[in-house]
Amino acid sequence: xxxxxxxxxxxxxxxxxxxxxxxxxxxxxxxxxxxxxxxxxxxxxxxxxxxxxxxxxxxxxxxxxxxxxxxxxxxxxxxxxxxxxxxxxxxxxxxxxxxxxxxxxxxxxxxxxxxxxxxxxxxxxxxxxxxxxxxxxxxxxxxxxxxxxxxxxxxxxxxxxxxxxxxxxxxxxxxxxxxxxxxxxxxxxxxxxxxxxxxxxxxxxxxxxxxxxxxxxxxxxxxxxxxxxxxxxxxx
Numbered sequence: 751x752x753x754x755x756x757x758x759x760x761x762x763x764x765x766x767x768x769x770x771x772x773x774x775x776x777x778x779x780x781x782x783x784x785x786x787x788x789x790x791x792x793x794x795x796x797x798x799x800x801x802x803x804x805x806x807x808x809x810x811x812x813x814x815x816x817x818x819x820x821x822x823x824x825x826x827x828x829x830x831x832x833x834x835x836x837x838x839x840x841x842x843x844x845x846x847x848x849x850x851x852x853x854x855x856x857x858x859x860x861x862x863x864x865x866x867x868x869x870x871x872x873x874x875x876x877x878x879x880x881x882x883x884x885x886x887x888x889x890x891x892x893x894x895x896x897x898x899x900x901x902x903x904x905x906x907x908x909x910x911x912x913x914x915x916x917x918x919x920x921x922x923x924x925x926x927x928x929x930x931x932x933x934x935x936x937x938x939x940x941x942x943x944x945x946x947x948x949x950x951x952x953x954x955x956x957x958x959x960x961x962x963x964x965x966x967x968x969x970x971x972x973x974x975x976x977x978x979x980x981x982x983x984x985x986x
Contacts, residue, residue: 762786767818778804780973793961796970842911846926850895857891863913881909901932921953
């Protein structure tokens, strides 16, 4: 885990961030600059192919930038010796496709990030039960993903993302695979958890109405951040 530093230091900071593919033929990111303070709720918007998900992958150390600076609490993310440890201790991921293991129960799926953390089996089970209760699924803990609705699966995924009490939550189109009713419920849950626990959240979405639930919106076009404004709900 990277030790916390002064609150004056942004949680995340990027300068001149680029990501190229196919030997430079495809420029997914073209000099991205931003700064995110601890506790902020950021939405990243823009059309398909603008670089939203690529940027999220860099923040989660699922990929490396081609050039530029990317800092977490003042330390270079690309220079970290153990990216897996950073992901396990600092980040919670919420994906559009849920990514639950089909042969694990809801409670077992929530425990997955806790493997290798030193928690005992009883501690993992207790933490999973606590988190499933937090997302309203305490009565579904022994169910396999195939027996859960789409909204319930995403709630399990949200519980899993909180397993190690991460400082940063990264959400990639978290309501994209849900019908409108479940999408609304999941978004309400995400907003409530972010506000109550004060965690930093960066959420990628193509839906302006979802983005407005965040405190600040970064809009991307052609691999660049072209707008960085407070959400209309929070004012200027």
